[in-house]
Amino acid sequence: MISVILDILSWICLMGGSFLGISGAVGLFRFPDFFTRIHASGVTDTMCTVLIIGGLMLQAESWQMLAKLLMILLLLTYTSPTSAHSLAKSAIRGGLRPTLGSGD
Amino acid sequence: MVNLIDIVLMGLLLITAFAVVRMRDLFAIVMLFSIYSLVSASFFVNLDAVDVALTEAAVGAGISTVLMLGTLAMTRRYEERRPRHAPLLPLFIVAVTGAALIYGTLDMPHFADPQAPIHQHVAPRYIEQSGTEIGIPNIVASILASYRGFDTLGETAVVFTAGLGVLTLLGRFGRREELSDGRSMYHDMILRVIGKALVPLMLLFALYVQFHGELGPGGGFQAGVVAAAAFILYSIVFGWDRAQKIISPFVLNIMMASGVTLYALVGVGGMLLGGEFLNYNVLGSYPAGGQHLGIFLVELGVGITVAAVMLSIYFDFAARVAVRKMEAR
Amino acid sequence: MYIAATAAILIVMTLAVIRAVIGPTLYDRILAGNMFGTKTVLLIAIMSAVAGRADMVDIALVYALINFIGTIAVLRYFEYSTEEQEKAES
Numbered sequence: 374m375i376s377v378i379l380d381i382l383s384w385i386c387l388m389g390g391s392f393l394g395i396s397g398a399v400g401l402f403r404f405p406d407f408f409t410r411i412h413a414s415g416v417t418d419t420m421c422t423v424l425i426i427g428g429l430m431l432q433a434e435s436w437q438m439l440a441k442l443l444m445i446l447l448l449l450t451y452t453s454p455t456s457a458h459s460l461a462k463s464a465i466r467g468g469l470r471p472t473l474g475s476g477d
Numbered sequence: 478m479v480n481l482i483d484i485v486l487m488g489l490l491l492i493t494a495f496a497v498v499r500m501r502d503l504f505a506i507v508m509l510f511s512i513y514s515l516v517s518a519s520f521f522v523n524l525d526a527v528d529v530a531l532t533e534a535a536v537g538a539g540i541s542t543v544l545m546l547g548t549l550a551m552t553r554r555y556e557e558r559r560p561r562h563a564p565l566l567p568l569f570i571v572a573v574t575g576a577a578l579i580y581g582t583l584d585m586p587h588f589a590d591p592q593a594p595i596h597q598h599v600a601p602r603y604i605e606q607s608g609t610e611i612g613i614p615n616i617v618a619s620i621l622a623s624y625r626g627f628d629t630l631g632e633t634a635v636v637f638t639a640g641l642g643v644l645t646l647l648g649r650f651g652r653r654e655e656l657s658d659g660r661s662m663y664h665d666m667i668l669r670v671i672g673k674a675l676v677p678l679m680l681l682f683a684l685y686v687q688f689h690g691e692l693g694p695g696g697g698f699q700a701g702v703v704a705a706a707a708f709i710l711y712s713i714v715f716g717w718d719r720a721q722k723i724i725s726p727f728v729l730n731i732m733m734a735s736g737v738t739l740y741a742l743v744g745v746g747g748m749l750l751g752g753e754f755l756n757y758n759v760l761g762s763y764p765a766g767g768q769h770l771g772i773f774l775v776e777l778g779v780g781i782t783v784a785a786v787m788l789s790i791y792f793d794f795a796a797r798v799a800v801r802k803m804e805a806r
Numbered sequence: 807m808y809i810a811a812t813a814a815i816l817i818v819m820t821l822a823v824i825r826a827v828i829g830p831t832l833y834d835r836i837l838a839g840n841m842f843g844t845k846t847v848l849l850i851a852i853m854s855a856v857a858g859r860a861d862m863v864d865i866a867l868v869y870a871l872i873n874f875i876g877t878i879a880v881l882r883y884f885e886y887s888t889e890e891q892e893k894a895e896s
Binding site for chain 3: 383384387388390391392394395397398399401402407410411414418421422425426428429432433434435437438441442444445448449452453455456457459460463464466467469
C-alpha cells in the first residue's frame with residue numbers, strides 16, 4: 374500500500390520537475406532579453422531540481438542514496454540562486470542594460 | 478533507452494565541437510569547452526565507467542576551465558582574423574585521413590564483444606584475482622595503485638613536472654604584500670556568505686573522495702582536484718592575497734614534492750623489507766593487509782601532489798593578472 | 807517514469823546548448839552553461855537511480871560543486887578582462 378503511495382508521489386514529482394525544466398528551456402529561447410532569461414533559467418532550474426531529486430529520494434533503496442541525494446538537493450538549492458544573482462550583478466556591472474518597455 | 482541517451486549526447490558533442498571551431502570569442506569557447514567536458518562525463522557514466530567520469534567532470538569542467546580563463550585574462554579576448562586562403566587542400570588531407578581511420582575500424586571487433594582480444598589475457602586475471610590478492614572492492618583502484626603502480630608513479634611525476642614548469646616560466650613574485658587585486662568579488666555579499674560556507678564542505682568532500690576511493694569511484698586524482706577547487710573558490714571570492722595568507726607558496730612547494738616522495742618511499746620501503754620496488758605484499762603481516770596499507774599511502778601521495786600542483790598553477794596565473802592590474806593603475 | 811524524465815532532461819540540455827551557441831552576448835552563454843551543468847547533475851542522478859548504485863551519485867555531487875565554481879570563475883575573469891580593455895582603450 375505504502376509503495377503505491379510512494380510511486381504515485383514520485384510520478385507526480387518527476388513529471389512536475391520535467392514540465393518545469395522544459396518550460397525553463399523554452400523560456401530561455403523565447404524571452405527577448407538577457408535579464409528576462411535569467412528569470413526563466415534561475416527560477417525553473419531550482420524548482421526542477423527540487424522536484425526531480427525529491428521524486429528520486431522517494432524511490433531511494435538504501436539510506437546512503439537517500440543521504441547523498443539530500444546533500445545534492447541542499448547544495449543545489451544553495452548555489453543555483455547564488456549563481457543567478459551573481460550573473461545578474463556582473464551583467465549590470467559590465468554595462469549590459471535591460472531593454473525597457475515603451476512606457477505605456 | 479541507453480541508446481537514446483548515447484545518440485543525443487553524441488549529437489550534443491558534435492554541435493558543441495562545431496560551435497567551438499567556428500566562434501571567435503574566446504570566453505564563449507571556454508564555456509563551450511566546459512559544456513563539452515560535461516557531455517563527455519555523462520557519456521562515461523552511461524558507459525558505466527564511473528572513475529573516469531568523476532575525473533573528467535572534476536578536471537575538465539572545473540580546473541581546466543578556471544586555468545583557461547586565467548590564461549585569457551592575460552591575453553586578448555578575440556581570436557585573430559581567419560587566413561584568407563581557401564581551405565581546400567587541408568580539407569582534402571583531413572578527409573583522406575578520416576576515411577583511412579574509419580576503414581581501419583571496420584576490422585575491429587564489435588563493441589563489448591566478449592571474444593575480443595582485449596578481454597582474453599590480462600583483464601580476466603585482474604577481475605578474478607583482485608578480490609583475493611588485494612581485497613578492495615574497487616577494481617579500478619586496485620589496478621591503478623597496485624598492479625600498475627609504477628605507471629601511476631610516472632603519472633604523478635608528470636603532474637609534478639608540470640607544476641615545476643609553470644613555476645619556472647611564470648615565476649613567483651616573492652613577498653609583495655601590497656599586491657592586491659582589489660578584493661575581487663568582495664563587493665557581492667551573497668556570494669561571500671555562500672562561498673565561505675561552501676569551502677569547508679568541499680574540503681570535507683575531498684577527504685571523503687580520497688579515502689572512499691577504494692570502495693567506490695574516487696581516489697587520489699579526483700580528491701586533489703576537488704581540494705584545489707575549494708581553495709580556488711576562496712581565492713576567487715576573497716582575493717588572491719588572502720588566499721596566499723592561508724596557504725603560502727612555500728607550503729605548496731613542500732606539498733608538491735612530498736607527495737611524489739611519499740609514493741617513491743613506499744616503493745623503497747618495499748625493497749627494504751625484502752621485496753621488489755613497489756611490492757606491497759611485504760608491508761603488512763599478511764599480503765592483503767600490506768596491499769591495503771600500500772594503496773592507502775600511495776593514493777595519499779597522489780592526492781597531495783595533485784592538489785598542490787593545481788593550486789600552485791592557479792596562484793601563478795592569478796599573481797600575473799594581479800601584477801598587470803597594479804601596473805595598469 | 808524514468809524514461810520520461812530522462813527524455814525531458816535531454817530536451818532541455820539540447821535547447822541549452824543551442825542557446826549557448828546562438829546567444830548574442832557572453833552572459834547568455836554563461837547562463838546556458840550554468841543551466842546545462844545543473845541538468846547534467848540531474849541526468850547523472852537519474853541514471854544512478856535507474857542502475858540502483860548509490861556510488862554514482864558522488865559524480866553528481868562533485869559536478870554540482872564544480873559547476874558553481876566554473877560560473878563564478880568566468881564572471882570574475884570576464885570582469886578583469888573588460889577592465890583591462892577599457893584601460894587599454896582609454
